[in-house]
Amino acid sequence: MLARVIGAGVAGLCAAYALARKGVEVEIVERESAPGLGCSRFAGGMIAPWCELESAEPLVATLGEEALDFWSRELGIATIAGSLVVAPARERAELADFARRTRNFESLDAKAIAALEPDLAGRFDAALFFRQEAHLDPRAALVALTGRLAQLPNVTLHVQQDAAALATIPDWVIDCRGFAARDALPGLRGVKGEMLILRSDEISLTRPVRMLHPRRPVYVVPRGEGLFMVGATMIENEERARVTARSVVELVNSAFAVHPAFAEAEIVETGSDLRPAFADNLPRLLKRGHTLYINGLYRHGFLLAPALARRAAEVVVNDGYFPEVMDADSNQRAAAGCERDDVANAAGRTGVR
Amino acid sequence: MNDPVTLYDVALSSRLLLGTARYPSPAILAESIRASGCEIVTVSLRREAGGARAGEAFWSLIRDVGVRVLPNTAGCRTAKEAIATAQMAREVFATDWIKLEVIGEEDTLQPDVFGLVEAARALANDGFKVFPYTTDDLVVADKLLDAGCRVLMPWAAPIGSGRGVNDAFALRALRAHFPDIPLIVDAGLGAPSHAALVMEMGYDAVLLNTAVSRAGDPVLMARAFALAIEAGRAGFRAQPMTPRDMAEPSTPIIGRPFDRLA
Numbered sequence: 044m045l046a047r048v049i050g051a052g053v054a055g056l057c058a059a060y061a062l063a064r065k066g067v068e069v070e071i072v073e074r075e076s077a078p079g080l081g082c083s084r085f086a087g088g089m090i091a092p093w094c095e096l097e098s099a100e101p102l103v104a105t106l107g108e109e110a111l112d113f114w115s116r117e118l119g120i121a122t123i124a125g126s127l128v129v130a131p132a133r134e135r136a137e138l139a140d141f142a143r144r145t146r147n148f149e150s151l152d153a154k155a156i157a158a159l160e161p162d163l164a165g166r167f168d169a170a171l172f173f174r175q176e177a178h179l180d181p182r183a184a185l186v187a188l189t190g191r192l193a194q195l196p197n198v199t200l201h202v203q204q205d206a207a208a209l210a211t212i213p214d215w216v217i218d219c220r221g222f223a224a225r226d227a228l229p230g231l232r233g234v235k236g237e238m239l240i241l242r243s244d245e246i247s248l249t250r251p252v253r254m255l256h257p258r259r260p261v262y263v264v265p266r267g268e269g270l271f272m273v274g275a276t277m278i279e280n281e282e283r284a285r286v287t288a289r290s291v292v293e294l295v296n297s298a299f300a301v302h303p304a305f306a307e308a309e310i311v312e313t314g315s316d317l318r319p320a321f322a323d324n325l326p327r328l329l330k331r332g333h334t335l336y337i338n339g340l341y342r343h344g345f346l347l348a349p350a351l352a353r354r355a356a357e358v359v360v361n362d363g364y365f366p367e368v369m370d371a372d373s374n375q376r377a378a379a380g381c382e383r384d385d386v387a388n389a390a391g392r393t394g395v396r
Numbered sequence: 397m398n399d400p401v402t403l404y405d406v407a408l409s410s411r412l413l414l415g416t417a418r419y420p421s422p423a424i425l426a427e428s429i430r431a432s433g434c435e436i437v438t439v440s441l442r443r444e445a446g447g448a449r450a451g452e453a454f455w456s457l458i459r460d461v462g463v464r465v466l467p468n469t470a471g472c473r474t475a476k477e478a479i480a481t482a483q484m485a486r487e488v489f490a491t492d493w494i495k496l497e498v499i500g501e502e503d504t505l506q507p508d509v510f511g512l513v514e515a516a517r518a519l520a521n522d523g524f525k526v527f528p529y530t531t532d533d534l535v536v537a538d539k540l541l542d543a544g545c546r547v548l549m550p551w552a553a554p555i556g557s558g559r560g561v562n563d564a565f566a567l568r569a570l571r572a573h574f575p576d577i578p579l580i581v582d583a584g585l586g587a588p589s590h591a592a593l594v595m596e597m598g599y600d601a602v603l604l605n606t607a608v609s610r611a612g613d614p615v616l617m618a619r620a621f622a623l624a625i626e627a628g629r630a631g632f633r634a635q636p637m638t639p640r641d642m643a644e645p646s647t648p649i650i651g652r653p654f655d656r657l658a
Contacts, residue, residue, distance in 0.1 A: 100420075
């Protein structure tokens with residue numbers, strides 16, 4: 044059996060890996076010059092299923108728990124050092140709300156915060172610590188995953204390749220194009236996110252720190268060698284590659300509130316891309332004939348991709364069915380904006396069977 | 397109960413206006429709108445517009461809910477910026493309604509009332525129907541009416557604070573001074589009881605965003621506010637009794653207490 048995976052971002056590479064492990068012949072097709080150059084590149088890389096409960100549905104945490112094992116043990120690329128959630132003194136109400144909506148955390152006082160992250164000593168008097176959560180460097184993770192795939196005899200990777208131009212017809216098409224799949228999935232929208240990478244030798248953090256704020260929440264993820272990823276804005280528009288001055292100012296201000304030394308940090312990179320999302324911000328496996336769309340991962344690409352990939356492989360190999368992500372009811376279909384027939388037609392138009 | 401509120405010649409049966417920011421998802425936003433029964437939602441343009449109307453996907457989700465859109469100029473810091481945003485909003489949503497915000501202080505999001513009056517006058521002259529987000533200051537309110545506004549939207553407390561009514565005296569004074577102008581409390585409410593209170597004071601409507609969108613269950617909270625607003629309005633119309641001060645002695649009975657007369 045041959046499966047063609049279109050799109051070599053985190054969803055596509057995880058799907059290819061899960062399929063290949065089941066013995067499927069896998070052909071990965073990527074339009075860019077290398078894997079991982081789409082929106083996965085700008086991810087925070089926090090494997091934080093319980094923190095995400097703050098605004099996500101319980102399903103995201105359920106699926107996300109599978110990612111901890113995948114990235115830390117199977118790929119060996121994620122560090123389990125927990126997540127730390129803090130709030131400025133005036134925004135203590137945000138911390139209380141966050142605690143009410145999440146689980147699997149411990150409440151820390153100033154002394155415990157200082158013990159965990161000495162550089163934050165004296166800066167916050169309360170925090171939530173999600174001990175079991177992990178983080179990774181998305182770019183390193185995708186390189187590692189690509190390397191793992193290269194070792195498998197039944198996987199090929201084609202870069203700078205337009206999938207529509209391929210003459211051969213595989214048994215299955217696994218469409219992992221993210222926002223680019225809107226041509227087939229009309230209910231998909233893009234949610235803009237902007238991020239920065241800062242370099243500072245004055246600060247050292249061991250784990251992601253989220254600082255809550257009613258308008259400008261921020262997270263700082265240590266990437267090693269003095270690098271920190273600072274993210275991310277959430278804006279309901281679909282312009283891809285434009286980082287605004289306002290967003291940079293807000294992100295830097297928020298990072299400064301986490302630690303003043305960030306004011307002197309070097310801005311190494313600014314980045315911006317679109318999170319692909321359905322109206323309910325929940326992910327989907329959409330099976331249309333022999334095309335399977337993996338999409339709508341929203342801001343949870345690295346958190347959700349392993350669980351979705353595993354389910355996708357089951358669908359392809361064993362005709363599996365997973366109602367929680369496979370548009371089980373009409374509400375889900377409506378939220379995805381794609382009734383069965385519409386998508387079948389759209390798939391027909393793009394020439395996949 | 398037929399008790400419509402009329403805003404710029406449009407009669408509305410719901411006295412709740414809902415903001416559309418910071419919901420867990422557009423699907424939950426749409427459900428909250430339906431649960432609230434509101435007929436007007438506000439939509440922010442400044443930031444979502446992006447370079448070339450890149451906010452269209454989200455805006456069309458909102459338009460699809462089928463309620464009237466009141467675009468706002470949230471995030472604008474000068475009259476000029478707000479005017480330009482209002483003009484863009486008129487094109488995008490094909491409406492001359494505009495909720496005018498000119499922010500003067502970044503931390504509390506307190507309105508810059510000078511820029512607000514300036515922008516209100518320019519927009520009213522340009523044919524806009526202006527809904528100004530203002531403080532509870534009487535004189536500013538008067539200037540806004542003078543500039544051409546026919547609706548006022550005073551705050552109860554700073555945006556997103558959820559504190560409820562900070563200055564009941566100021567809100568009562570506004571109501572008393574402008575008995576015929578629709579007054580909508582915009583910003584600062586947190587709990588349904590806050591909304592009931594301002595409706596009992598005689599306010600015409602309430603605009604909410606954070607109190608609903610950041611509640612644990614936004615859909616249920618939208619419904620709770622709708623009920624509170626209806627109750628508060630009915631309470632106002634029913635003319636509540638005046639509270640009695642039982643600490644003061646009532647009509648004295650000579651000699652002995654009333655209950656021991658028998």
